[in-house]
Ligand SMILES: NC(=O)C1=CN([C@@H]2O[C@H](COP(=O)(O)OP(=O)(O)OC[C@H]3O[C@@H](n4cnc5c(N)ncnc54)[C@H](O)[C@@H]3O)[C@@H](O)[C@H]2O)C=CC1
């Protein structure tokens with residue numbers, strides 16, 4: 617039995633991935649704060665809604681998917697009920713495995729995961745790190761759960777905040793870029809729907825080339841950038857507006873925010 621505690625956006629996305637991967641709805645229980653949310657999840661996915669203590673008592677694997685700010689109170693609520701040896705997977709930004717271990721008592725195997733919303737289309741990037749009591753077996757179990765919904769990478773926990781800033785938040789930067797490019801299309805007099813189509817197909821094509829060609833992004837960009845042509849005119853403006861520096865600063869700020877989240 618797998619329990620998802622705090623089945624909000626990420627919790628539901630992970631759960632729908634598990635269901636697509638062949639886990640039965642009778643093998644999943646979820647916990648929620650609002651009754652209507654629970655009814656919605658049962659209606660949509662056929663999963664059972666239980667209390668946090670019941671989830672902690674009955675499931676072999678607990679996936680904690682509440683906001684970082686709600687993690688301490690959730691852990692305090694379930695700690696009397698988590699039997700020894702149960703795998704606890706924490707999906708929250710910034711929350712360290714030692715934060716979870718300290719509240720669940722001695723010896724609990726904890727794996728920290730940072731995934732992202734493309735879990736909804738089985739294209740997630742999930743990075744995982746073992747806590748001090750998690751073994752190879754726990755990491756393998758976590759990989760088995762997450763690999764049907766995308767790519768899984770093991771990283772040292774010290775890199776989790778950086779990964780949160782890069783791939784956890786990453787999809788938002790691309791959506792933001794698309795918004796900005798569509799605005800540019802509007803500025804140039806293009807109908808909004810057509811502009812969105814053009815930009816979306818460009819980002820999908822570029823992403824697939826990047827993933828499948830094995831070429832470095834610089835090589836791929838150079839292939840588009842003709843001497844004296846249009847692309848270099850645009851890139852000169854991006855450089856003039858320090859877009860690269862803005863990305864460095866933005867992702868560093870996200871990393872710093874992830875570090876702060878465990879302290880509330
Ligand atoms: N949204 C995203 O792109 C990503 C989110 N995350 C992490 O996933 C976690 C959840 O984020 P979202 O799904 O976006 O938030 P959300 O707010 O949609 O989901 C959290 C859910 O937990 C419920 N909840 C809070 N306290 C609870 C309790 N004591 N018992 C039962 N349910 C409780 C809330 O009612 C809510 O439905 C966060 O820790 C976040 O850092 C990780 C990667 C990406």
Ligand SMILES: O=C(O)[C@@H]1CCC=N1
Nearest residue numbers: 708709780784785786
């Ligand atoms: O913005 C956030 O805090 C969460 C974590 C990674 C993506 N969304």
